[in-house]
Amino acid sequence: MKIVVDFDLCESNAICMQIAPDIFEVRDDDFLYVLNEEPGEEDRARVDECVQRCPKQAISVQG
């Protein structure tokens, strides 16, 4: 699975970071960094939760 973040929509509120800190990180510059763009199947449930919980609907998953 591949994670795609629409950075025009993302407002760095770090909801995703709270759910999956090993995949998403909002840094000091207040930008979101995707630490792992292609996590394994074992992470799907958490990534799905990030997709749902992102208030800006900025995260999508391909594959």
Added chain:
Amino acid sequence: MTRRSITIVGASLAGIRAAESLRRQDFDGAITLIGDELHAPYDRPPLSKQFLAGDWETDRLTLTQPDKLDDLDLDLRLGVRAASFDLDSRRLGLADLEDQSSEELVVDGLLIATGARCRTLGGAEGLDGVFVLRSLDDSLAIRAAFDAGPARVVIVGAGFIGAEVAATARTQGLDVTMIESLPQPLSRVLGDEMGGVCADLHREHGVDLRTGVGVEAIEGDGHVERVRLNDGSMIEADVVVVGIGVIPNTEWLEGSGLTIDNGVVCDATCLAAPGVTAAGDVACWPNRRFGEVMRVEHWDNAVAQGAHAARRLLVEDDEAEPFIPVPWFWSDQYDRKIQMAGRIGLDDEMHIATGSLAERRFAAIYGRAGRLVGVLGFNRPRHVMRYRMLIEEGVSFEDAIAAEI
């Protein structure tokens, strides 16, 4: 627990996320999703922000893309209102708003997600140009009123919705007066000092903010003409937006056998009665993390509680987990993102963890009885979320102050 079918009443954020969660838990029974609006489930926060500003159109409000909605295999009944429920017989009375027909279902699992509606000011209902903001149709109507280029917009209530509408209207160059009966905007939630920061934000953007004064009457002949305040003053107005809070939609549950008291009263696991749960703006439950009965009117809570209440219908009582979130919300006003997590009480200790009130970029943390209980941020999303995680961990206020964020 084997359940044949689940009926969800309220086809908005909590309801649709609950349905998605059921399917994610591999529930393969029938799901009926009932909503009294005609639109497919849509998102509300943009209604006072990008959509109201005309920057977004309706396609950007969709909560679940059509193909994903199909995959959920729902019996989606839009334009249908739940009119009654009886716990003993589990009969749910429905009224079709389009063809006026009525029907009765016998439900197995029931999830209540009927949200809330706006409180109104008595006496102003019949006047054109007076609006509240909850639905897509409300937002469209206000948008049209703004497009007509009114000479003055009056916002009644400087809570989050009122403040966002004021910001959107100012950004469009409209003349805005905002009236707040509290000494400062949001001072009941944030205290006078932080309320003052919000007040300055609006005043600097050209809002004529009047605090500590109430509305006596909204007057006009067919169309609104003026707002009369209780200090004797009068403000001419072409458009009035009233944002004075919401009321949970529970009237249809009167006499149902469920307990209603500031929403649908649930236990710590979101269960209102055997096989009946509630979620979102309509649900009231004891949050054990804070030892407090809460009804939370925030987007993130509707999503999380929708999922929790859905799971609750699939497990036995002894497997049920309490719902213990750290509430979180955001509000966008001008170029500021205001975010709050946890609970902030007026008597809490407060510490500015980073930034300053003067530059309006800061994170303030709040302590009570030695614990970190809340955080308020202006343009500090990362800090807010980090402190939210610390609240979840139950750290002391002292440790929170010392923490490197």
